[in-house]
Amino acid sequence: MHTESKDEMRDKILEAALRRFTHYGASKTTMNEIADDLRCSKASLYYYFPDKKAMHMAVLEKIAEAYFQEMEKEADNVNSATEALIRIVDIRKQFISKFCRLEIFMLLKDASDLMLQEKKKGMEREIALHVKIIKAGIASGEFNVKNPEQIAELLVQACAGLRFSVPDHIREDMDLDDEMFELVMEKQKQLLEVFINGIKA
Structure with a gap:
């Protein structure tokens, strides 16, 4: 047995x-x-x-790993860097939409040392895969970028900033509702379009 x-x-x-x-x-x-x-x-x-918060964190770590693996697969198989960057936003949207009841947004506002470390690791991983996509775009002649690391960091940080700046009336105990979520994702796509136009060869 x-x-x-x-x-x-x-x-x-x-x-x-x-x-x-x-x-x-x-x-x-x-x-x-x-x-x-x-x-x-x-x-x-x-x-x-030890408690439900620790379990909640472990659940988020589990699904975050699947999320990053899906994005990294996109970064490892680039045919069009522009399309790959757009698909990354779509992956992000699908992930948040599927797991919206996990209260991801509220947890992102947690300022504990552990949460800050996890957010930093996630940000670094997301920047790294954006660097890979931008470098693929440079190699194919699609993008004209002198510093892909700097551009990737700026793009990821700007998209992350939109998650907090758009719902400016949100309370500490609230999560993103459907309307705010759609607005954030739409603005991320608009921002990405500006970035892509700015780095095209």
């Missing part, structure tokens, strides 16, 4: 949490409900995660 390893049980907990968070929202989900879904005790959950 197969005995579950710690990693397998942890993955099962994260999958159950992801299903609950995606359907009902992270803030409305309790540890008891996740334990009931898994037919285990709440104490079993606390063996792997």
Whole structure:
């Protein structure tokens, strides 16, 4: 008979949490409900995660890895750098739309040291894949850029800034609603169009 390893049980907990968070929202989900879904005790959950916030973070790390892998696949297979940059925005939109109930926006406003470190790592990874796409555009003669690292950093930071500047009336306890989300994504596409026009050969 197969005995579950710690990693397998942890993955099962994260999958159950992801299903609950995606359907009902992270803030409305309790540890008891996740334990009931898994037919285990709440104490079993606390063996792997000290609290719900830690579990929430672990869920986000899991889906963020899938998100970055999808974007990196795009960066590794560039036919048109312009189209690749546009597809990155589409991947971002699909990801946020699919996982909107995970309260990603609220968590991004968390100023704890751990969250700041995670945001920095994510930003660096996103910049690196943009550098790769821009360099592919330079190699193909599509873009005329002297410093791809600088341009990639500027583009990623500008897009990230829009997530916070557009919903200027949002409260600390609010997440992006559908209307604000669509507005942010539309402005990211407009910004990208300006960038692409500015670096075309």
